[in-house]
Amino acid sequence: MADAGAAKPADEGVRGRFERIYQALRTRICMLDYAPGSRLREEDLAEEFGVSRTPVRRVLVKLEAEGLLRSVHGVGTIVTDIDVDELAQVYELRIELAELVGKLSPVTVDAALVARFRDMRARCDLLVKEGDPREFSRINMEFFHLFTALTTNEPLRAISERLYYQTARIWLKTAARLESFDELLKNEFVTFQREVADITEAVEHSDLVAAGHVRRAHIAMSFRRIRRAAEASI
Amino acid sequence: MADAGAAKPADEGVRGRFERIYQALRTRICMLDYAPGSRLREEDLAEEFGVSRTPVRRVLVKLEAEGLLRSVHGVGTIVTDIDVDELAQVYELRIELAELVGKLSPVTVDAALVARFRDMRARCDLLVKEGDPREFSRINMEFFHLFTALTTNEPLRAISERLYYQTARIWLKTAARLESFDELLKNEFVTFQREVADITEAVEHSDLVAAGHVRRAHIAMSFRRIRRAAEASI
DNA sequence: TGACATGATGTTGTGCACAACATAAGAACA
DNA sequence: TGTTCTTATGTTGTGCACAACATCATGTCA
Numbered sequence: 001m002a003d004a005g006a007a008k009p010a011d012e013g014v015r016g017r018f019e020r021i022y023q024a025l026r027t028r029i030c031m032l033d034y035a036p037g038s039r040l041r042e043e044d045l046a047e048e049f050g051v052s053r054t055p056v057r058r059v060l061v062k063l064e065a066e067g068l069l070r071s072v073h074g075v076g077t078i079v080t081d082i083d084v085d086e087l088a089q090v091y092e093l094r095i096e097l098a099e100l101v102g103k104l105s106p107v108t109v110d111a112a113l114v115a116r117f118r119d120m121r122a123r124c125d126l127l128v129k130e131g132d133p134r135e136f137s138r139i140n141m142e143f144f145h146l147f148t149a150l151t152t153n154e155p156l157r158a159i160s161e162r163l164y165y166q167t168a169r170i171w172l173k174t175a176a177r178l179e180s181f182d183e184l185l186k187n188e189f190v191t192f193q194r195e196v197a198d199i200t201e202a203v204e205h206s207d208l209v210a211a212g213h214v215r216r217a218h219i220a221m222s223f224r225r226i227r228r229a230a231e232a233s234i
Numbered sequence: 235m236a237d238a239g240a241a242k243p244a245d246e247g248v249r250g251r252f253e254r255i256y257q258a259l260r261t262r263i264c265m266l267d268y269a270p271g272s273r274l275r276e277e278d279l280a281e282e283f284g285v286s287r288t289p290v291r292r293v294l295v296k297l298e299a300e301g302l303l304r305s306v307h308g309v310g311t312i313v314t315d316i317d318v319d320e321l322a323q324v325y326e327l328r329i330e331l332a333e334l335v336g337k338l339s340p341v342t343v344d345a346a347l348v349a350r351f352r353d354m355r356a357r358c359d360l361l362v363k364e365g366d367p368r369e370f371s372r373i374n375m376e377f378f379h380l381f382t383a384l385t386t387n388e389p390l391r392a393i394s395e396r397l398y399y400q401t402a403r404i405w406l407k408t409a410a411r412l413e414s415f416d417e418l419l420k421n422e423f424v425t426f427q428r429e430v431a432d433i434t435e436a437v438e439h440s441d442l443v444a445a446g447h448v449r450r451a452h453i454a455m456s457f458r459r460i461r462r463a464a465e466a467s468i
Numbered sequence: 469t470g471a472c473a474t475g476a477t478g479t480t481g482t483g484c485a486c487a488a489c490a491t492a493a494g495a496a497c498a
Numbered sequence: 499t500g501t502t503c504t505t506a507t508g509t510t511g512t513g514c515a516c517a518a519c520a521t522c523a524t525g526t527c528a
Contacts, residue, residue: 014481014482014518039509041508043509053482053510054482054483058295062295071510072489073509073510074488074491074508074511075489075490075508075510076508077509077510090389092339093390100330104326104327104330153323154323155323155327156323280513285512286512287512288511288514291480291481305480305481306480307481308520309479309480309519310480311479469528470528472528473524473526474524475522475524477520477522479519479521480519482517484513485513485514485515486514487511487513488509488510488512489508489510489511490508491508493504493506494504494506495502495503496501496504497500498501
């Protein structure tokens with residue numbers, strides 16, 4: 001799932017190919033493999049994924065609609081830059097939607113789901129001991145998907161996903177500027193660890209409303225920390 | 235704005251052309267000019283709008299992403315059918331978002347905004363006296379845009395708009411099956427009139443939270459009526 | 469008569485060549 | 499030397515021809 005490469009299974013439908021290219025590019029943008037402001041050449045991407053420009057453009061159009069790219073005629077396809085202030089509204093909304101995940105059409109918790117959360121918690125513990133920012137982003141992304149699985153409301157999940165990927169880059173970008181502050185990073189990891197632990201416990205008790213509240217609080221706190229860090233580095 | 239035709243201004247940017255075709259098709263779908271299940275031919279659309287298939291396809295891709303169309307290789311581009319049960323989750327979410335419109339980044343109410351709401355209320359009064367379902371849908375759509383203008387949270391507005399257009403057709407479709415029930419239609423008009431009046435009053439008092447609550451309640455009630463009407467016609 | 473294979477027809481998906489456009493470098497001129 | 503026009507280069511947007519695919523009609527055989 002985390003494969004951002006261009007591995008090309010011999011048989012895949014038109015739909016499958018689209019998803020493969022789309023997710024690969026989205027991951028690269030959100031992991032800052034493509035730096036904000038950098039230019040993407042359609043032809044390069046077409047060559048890499050073994051197709052022509054046409055299907056690549058479909059993917060780029062979608063990524064542009066989601067605010068991750070910006071195509072300008074005669075110039076190029078530019079990775080959008082991200083700004084803490086512009087993302088304030090997105091965070092504001094994400095905070096509210098997190099709470100809704102626990103309220104609207106919650107899933108019935110079964111043993112398998114609990115197991116997935118416990119596994120995630122274990123990986124967080126490992127992350128605190130020895131983890132880098134990139135690994136953190138990857139796990140954070142995975143945990144997001146796990147959390148949204150708590151609701152069966154498909155539109156809510158789709159929208160939450162879209163908003164998440166709009167904000168996913170900002171943490172990594174902020175962290176990159178503070179890379180020397182090891183203590184600060186450790187603090188981020190521990191905070192995330194606590195979030196995962198709390199939500200796991202809530203899921204164990206089938207209290208999805210509580211899970212939503214915890215998530216809500218942590219998104220809000222995370223944004224405050226990012227905003228403070230951004231201000232401090234100026 | 236309500237022009238669903240293919241009027242072609244001599245000068246318009248690439249962006250402008252895209253928006254023109256997109257809004258035209260979206261309006262036609264939501265006004266049931268294109269019946270659910272009917273097939274659209276890319277070449278016909280291309281000819282009508284005076285372009286080739288390529289830019290038309292961009293529009294179709296977006297409409298497909300929003301759930302209004304479904305392109306199937308070798309078959310055609312089909313207008314999605316709508317089902318009350320499938321839309322339950324969308325309504326569930328719309329109800330919550332309506333309340334958020336009054337809470338997140340509310341605009342500062344000025345005289346011009348109040349005037350727009352009063353004008354809308356006047357048109358609703360007219361609608362009750364002599365209006366058909368189609369006219370109702372059009373005004374309802376316009377009022378939606380006016381309501382979402384109460385927040386400056388752009389992501390919230392974009393998402394609300396998307397969800398609105400996913401559900402916009404269901405009222406007209408339900409009404410079409412009950413067209414003989416004039417009294418029922420009148421009731422729908424009067425209910426909507428009351429909603430617009432209440433929200434207008436709330437805006438006059440700059441109480442956007444209240445406006446959100448009224449809107450929330452009316453969306454919920456509207457869905458209940460639609461669901462009941464759908465069940466009754468079986 | 470029924471079932472199945474086979475071809476005809478129509479549609480969306482793809483690849484490619486070219487147009488439209490923006491940018492930067494360089495030349496011509498004051 | 500500074501400025502402005504021109505040109506060269508590179509990119510995305512468009513149009514068109516063809517491939518891939520699904521469906522329906524037709525014919526063939528048991």
